[in-house]
Structure formats: structure tokens, C-alpha cells
Amino acid sequence: EAGVAQSPRYKIIEKRQSVAFWCNPISGHATLYWYQQILGQGPKLLIQFQNNGVVDDSQLPKDRFSAERLKGVDSTLKIQPAKLEDSAVYLCASSLGASSGAGANVLTFGAGSRLTVL
């Protein structure tokens, strides 16, 4: 089965510029996640979608980050304007169902999009 596809793999921008990342989850996976992974740290959840609805965006810096999953399949994550501290790998993951307690599903991750903000 095809994995989670992400693009671009690498992006270098200057601070205050904007950037967008794209994710295509595994076919049939209802839940999609965006994680931010800063160098040397574990992934941190930014936003979780169930189909095209937002389940959790409590850690998303909404003044500069936005994400959408309009048709319940592909998703985009946008940063505008970017700050130096946004330099990180942005990981997209998907799972069959919602991650919730004992019913948590296994997440399959994409390779990530590495962002460098200068």
C-alpha cells in the first residue's frame, strides 16, 4: 500500500515569508495529523482532523499557522509569516480512526517536510 506522501521535502525561506506544505494520507484513513518536530525533540501535535473536521488544534499557533482538509483527503499546512523558531520538520500522519484512549489507532507517518527559516 502507498504510504503518506508529503511535499516539498525541503524548503528554505526567510523570516516573515510564507510557506505551505501538502500531505496526501493513506487511502481510506479518516484521521490526519500534522506534527512539528524540532531538532532533537519528539514530534509535537499541531492539529488533528477527523475527515474534514478539526478534532484538536490546541497546540496550533493560530496567529501564523493554518491548516485545512477541505475534502477529507489531502491537507495543507500554511505558515504566514514564518519565524526563525518555526525551523523544524513538519510531519504528516494518518490513521484509520481517531486517536482516543484505548481505541487509539496506529499512526503512519510521511517522511516529513524540512523547513529552514533564515
Added chain:
Amino acid sequence: GESVGLHLPTLSVQEGDNSIINCAYSNSASDYFIWYKQESGKGPQFIIDIRSNMDKRQGQRVTVLLNKTVKHLSLQIAATQPGDSAVYFCAEASYKLIFGSGTRLLVRP
């Protein structure tokens, strides 16, 4: 919970030896735990999971142990191979999945 650190703890083992990677979690309400392996330039890859009603689960060359009393999780890798070199993350789930800071495993030939 999450720890913030620029330097990952590192475990160096000889090829063929067993590896034990430890993880402490913070939320006593977490009822599901997962170990992920992340190789350089790749996303995390599922290794093994365990639910809170179990204290041990075995896979192929890997065993996860859960001690809920002290909120501790460990991953044991038998006969460690060069391909096991990676960063290993434990993750805990209550209503959402939270990753730990990771441990780098280096396998010496």
C-alpha cells in the same frame, strides 16, 4: 510528559547484544503506549504497542514492558543489528498521542 532537550540520550551497544531503551511517562490516565523508530531523514515508524491492561508484549526481536506503578516503559531489542540504529520514541495516549523526547541507539560493529 514531554521533555525539552537539544541533546538526545544515546545508547551505544555492540552488534549482537541486547538493547534496553527506557521511557518515563507522566499521565497516569494514559492507557495506550507505542514505540516508534525514526531513521535519519524519515518519519517515525511503528514498532510495537501495548495497552495498559498488559505489562508485557512481544514482537519479532522486540519486547515492550510496562510498569504502571512507576509510570515506566521499556523497549528491549534482542540481538541488536546495525539496521536498528535510529532514534526511538515512546508515545503515550489518553485522548491524544504525546511523544517523549527520544533515545538514539548506536550499534557498534
